[in-house]
Amino acid sequence: MSQKPPISTASGIPVADNQNSISAGARGPLLLQDFHLIEKLQHFNRERIPERVVHAKGSGAYGTFTVTHDISGYTKAKLFSEVGKQTATFARFSTVGGERGSADTERDPRGFALRFYTEEGNWDLVGNNTPMFFIKDPIKFPDFVHTQKRDPQSNLKSANMMFDFWSKAPESLHQVTMLFSDRGTPDGFRHMDGFGSHTYSLINDRGERVYVKWHFKTRQGIKNLSAKEAGRLAGDDPDYAQRDLFGAIGKADFPRWDVKLQVATEAQLAEWEARTGWNPFDLTKVWPHGDFPLKPVGVFELNRNPDNYHAEVEQAAFSPSNAVPGMGYSPDKMLQGRLFAYHDAALHRVGTNHQHLPVNAARCPFHNQQRDGAMAIHNGGAAPNYATVEAAGSNPVGLGHGEPTLALEGGAARYDGRGVEDDFTQAGNLFRVLTQQGRQNLFDNLAGPLSQVDADILQRQLGHFDKADPAYGAGVRAALSARNAM
Ligand code: NDP
Numbered sequence: 485m486s487q488k489p490p491i492s493t494a495s496g497i498p499v500a501d502n503q504n505s506i507s508a509g510a511r512g513p514l515l516l517q518d519f520h521l522i523e524k525l526q527h528f529n530r531e532r533i534p535e536r537v538v539h540a541k542g543s544g545a546y547g548t549f550t551v552t553h554d555i556s557g558y559t560k561a562k563l564f565s566e567v568g569k570q571t572a573t574f575a576r577f578s579t580v581g582g583e584r585g586s587a588d589t590e591r592d593p594r595g596f597a598l599r600f601y602t603e604e605g606n607w608d609l610v611g612n613n614t615p616m617f618f619i620k621d622p623i624k625f626p627d628f629v630h631t632q633k634r635d636p637q638s639n640l641k642s643a644n645m646m647f648d649f650w651s652k653a654p655e656s657l658h659q660v661t662m663l664f665s666d667r668g669t670p671d672g673f674r675h676m677d678g679f680g681s682h683t684y685s686l687i688n689d690r691g692e693r694v695y696v697k698w699h700f701k702t703r704q705g706i707k708n709l710s711a712k713e714a715g716r717l718a719g720d721d722p723d724y725a726q727r728d729l730f731g732a733i734g735k736a737d738f739p740r741w742d743v744k745l746q747v748a749t750e751a752q753l754a755e756w757e758a759r760t761g762w763n764p765f766d767l768t769k770v771w772p773h774g775d776f777p778l779k780p781v782g783v784f785e786l787n788r789n790p791d792n793y794h795a796e797v798e799q800a801a802f803s804p805s806n807a808v809p810g811m812g813y814s815p816d817k818m819l820q821g822r823l824f825a826y827h828d829a830a831l832h833r834v835g836t837n838h839q840h841l842p843v844n845a846a847r848c849p850f851h852n853q854q855r856d857g858a859m860a861i862h863n864g865g866a867a868p869n870y871a872t873v874e875a876a877g878s879n880p881v882g883l884g885h886g887e888p889t890l891a892l893e894g895g896a897a898r899y900d901g902r903g904v905e906d907d908f909t910q911a912g913n914l915f916r917v918l919t920q921q922g923r924q925n926l927f928d929n930l931a932g933p934l935s936q937v938d939a940d941i942l943q944r945q946l947g948h949f950d951k952a953d954p955a956y957g958a959g960v961r962a963a964l965s966a967r968n969a970m
Pocket residue numbers: 615658662665666667677706770771772773774910911913914917918922
C-alpha cells in the first residue's frame with residue numbers, strides 16, 4: 485500500500501490533527517491560535533481567480549505540432565524550419581458566453597486557443613471554431629458581449645438584447661448564420677474545425693511578407709448535436725465536451741487536426757479586394773477557398789491531459805500578440821484590439837507575472853528587465869535590472885522582427901462602414917453551402933429566439949436574411965409561422 489505523505493501547513497509544518505479544531509473544552513468555542521484551521525479557511529476563501537469575462541468554461545490539453553510540408557519559403561519561424569520537426573503545444577477549447585459552470589453544449593461559438601512552445605518563444609494562435617466573427621471593430625466588443633450575457637435587472641439571458649444588437653450591426657449576419665446552423669452546437673471539441681480567423685502575416689528570411697489565414701481541419705470528422713440533443717445534454721451532462729476530450733486523451737484516442745494555410749501576397753489581396761469589394765482584413769469575412777486554396781502545413785495532435793485543472797487550464801493565459809520571429813500581425817482592427825485586450829485580461833485575472841506559471845512560461849530562455857510584482861518566480865536573479873541605450877533586440881529593423889514597412893493610406897478618423905460595405909453576400913454564400921436539411925435546421929434554430937423578440941427587431945433582422953438570400957428570409961418566416969401555429 486502506498487504511504488500517503490503527511491499533511492503539512494503551506495509552510496511545510498506537519499499538521500498535528502486535520503480533523504479536530506482546537507477548542508476550549510469539548511464543545512468550544514474555538515481558539516484563535518489554531519493557525520492550521522485559520523490557514524485552511526482563509527485559503528479556501530481565496531480559491532477562485534476572476535472568471536474570464538468571455539470563454540469562462542473551457543477544457544485544455546497538451547500536444548504536439550508536427551510539420552508535414554515545407555513553408556519555410558513564407559516564414560523564417562524556426563518551428564517550421566524542416567519537415568518532421570515537432571513543437572510542444574497546449575490547447576484550450578471553450579464556450580464563449582456562459583459562466584464557468586455553464587453547459588458545454590450551449591449554442592455558442594467555441595474558442596480554439598492554441599499555444600506553440602517554440603525555441604523562439606511562445607506563439608499563441610487564439611482562434612475560434614468559426615472562420616469569421618460577429619463584428620469588425622473592437623470598440624463594439626463590450627456591447628456585443630453584454631448582449632450575450634445577462635439582462636442587468638432580471639439577470640436572465642435575453643433574445644431581445646442579442647437580436648437588438650445583431651439587427652443593428654448587419655456585419656454580424658455571417659457569423660449569426662454559422663451560429664444558428666448545425667455547427668453552432670458541435671459534438672464536443674474533437675469534432676470541430678478551428679480557425680485562426682484573423683488575417684496574420686508571415687515573413688521569410690529575405691524580409692518578404694505574405695498574408696495568411698490558419699485552418700485546423702478535424703481528422704475526427706465534423707459532428708454536430710441537434711438542437712434537441714444539445715438541450716438534453718445541457719441538463720443531463722453539462723460537462724459533456726470536457727468529459728469527451730479528457731476521456732479520449734485518457735484512453736490514448738488522441739484527437740488530431742490537419743493544419744492548413746491560405747496564403748496571399750499584398751498584390752493578390754489588392755486585386756481580390758478590387759474584384760470582390762471585400763476588405764481582406766475584415767474579420768466578418770472569409771477568404772473563399774476558390775480564390776485562396778488551403779495549403780497543407782502539418783498535424784496538430786493533443787495527447788496529454790493536464791495534471792491539475794486550475795493550475796494549467798484555468799490559469800492558462802493566451803494572447804494573439806505572442807507571435808514569434810517570422811510572423812506578424814495585420815491591419816485587422818479586431819486583431820489590433822485583441823493584441824491589447826488579451827494581455828490586459830491576463831494581467832487582471834492571473835497577475836503581473838502570469839507568464840512565470842509553468843503553463844504560460846516560455847520553454848526557451850528569456851531575458852528582459854521586467855522585475856518584481858506579485859509572485860515573481862523568475863525574477864532575473866543577479867542579472868542587471870536595466871538596459872542601456874546601446875542594448876539591441878534580436879533584429880530591430882522593421883515593425884517587428886525584420887519585416888518590411890507597412891504602407892498606410894487615408895487620414896486618421898472614425899470610419900463607419902455601414903451601408904458602404906457588403907455584409908450580406910458571404911452570409912448568403914454560407915447559406916447556399918448548407919444542405920436542404922441544414923437550411924431547415926437553421927430556420928428552426930432561429931425561429932426559437934426570434935419568436936421572443938420585439939416586432940421592430942424581428943422586421944429588421946428578417947430584412948437582413950432577405951438580403952443574404954431571399955430563400956433565407958422566406959425560410960425563417962415559414963419557421964416562425966409554423967411555430968406560432970403550434
Ligand atoms: P467552399 O464551398 O469552398 O467551402 C465551404 C466551406 O463551408 C467549407 O469550409 C465547409 O467546411 C463549410 N461548411 C460546410 N457546411 C457548413 C455548415 N453547415 N456550416 C458552416 N460551414 C459549413 O466555399 P467558400 O470558401 O467560397 O466559402 C463559402 C462560405 O462557406 C463562406 O461564406 C463561409 O461562410 C463558409 N466557410 C468558408 C470558409 C473559408 O475559409 N473559405 C471556412 C468555413 C466556412 P467543411 O470543409 O468542413 O465541410
